[in-house]
Amino acid sequence: MNPDIHIAVIPVAGLGTRLLPATKSQPKEMLPVARKPVVQYVVEELEANGIKQILFVTGRGKTSIENHFDFDHELMRHLRETGKEELIQELEYERLRLQFFFTRQRKQKGLGDAIAYARHFTGARPFVVALGDSIVGLHASSRVVQRMVRAFRENNPACVIALEEVPPESVSQYGIVKPGGEGEVFPILDLVEKPSPQEAPSALAIAARYVLSPSIYEALEETPTDRRGEIQLTDAIRILLRQGEKVLGVRLSSQERRYDIGNFQSYFDAFVDFALSDPQLGSQLRERLEERFREDR
Ligand code: UTP
Secondary structure, X not given: OOOOOOEEEEEXXXXXXXXXXXXXXXXXXXXXXXXXXXXXXXXXXXXXXXXXXXXXXEOOOOHXXXXXOOOOHHHHHHHHHOOOHHHHHHHHHHHXXXXXXXXXXXXXXXXXXXXXXXXXXXXXXXXXXXXXXXXXXXXXXOOHHHHHHHHHHHHOOOEEEEEEEOOHHHHHHOEEXXXXXXXXXXXXXXXXXXXXXXXXXXXXXEEEEEEEOOHHHXXXXXXXXOOOOOOOHHHHHHHHHHOOOOEXXXXXXXXXXXXXXXOHXXXXXXXXXXXXXXXXXXXXXXXXXXXXXXXXX
């Protein structure tokens, strides 16, 4: 049986061109969704799922991510001296019991290439990958990573992938799998990157969380670059499948929606959902929106 998995890799090096101009001089992973930047939700989710060490794969213009997870003694002192003690709890996340590591992807050659930068850090250990631009579950409440780690421990596969059912007309935006069974955990027979609705083998989309064994690194070395000059993680997982390795899918539950902050449509959706469920301001916002819609009618 595999030991527990305590390490995670968060790739945050992407250019975020689909969110320009918002991402011209700030990382998309630092865009706020209601009160917190995206990547803070990702880190909090990983901590709640038992992760102890996180490697960020960063790139140019991403230093604000490193700063965000540092202690800011000056800000603390300022809040204390100006009697704003109540705001100190907003910085509680700085005390998360996690160790952070950073490395830089030199050139943005795709998600698969970014993962390859983790090789010397993860060594012979299996590890979690959580995309830095995707939140799973409202306010990062998901425990899917724990379920994926359990599936990994019990079945010893090469890879476990989180999956979310998407509307059939949206399959062309995602990596889609061909499932080899039903239920919450099942084998995956194949993966197709952004298929047309006619070609799609199902409506189960890869949902931004993976557990990978070190065999992924050799597969990444063999993975050719795609038309855009990128190395895709899905292509590397497909190589593992072709070699006869086991790949499992774990479904997100209905409470574990995946929020992709990679395009404006789903970013707006996420912001609205998170703001509407804000414990202090959510109900006021709902009332104001209802009023506004009544006026428009
Ligand atoms: P995307 O596929 O959304 O790519 O990345 P992108 O480059 O960030 O965005 P667009 O397409 O230009 O709008 C998915 C995840 O993989 C990371 C991103 O930071 C994001 O968390 N990534 C992507 C890298 O770390 N390196 C890359 O070369 C590409």
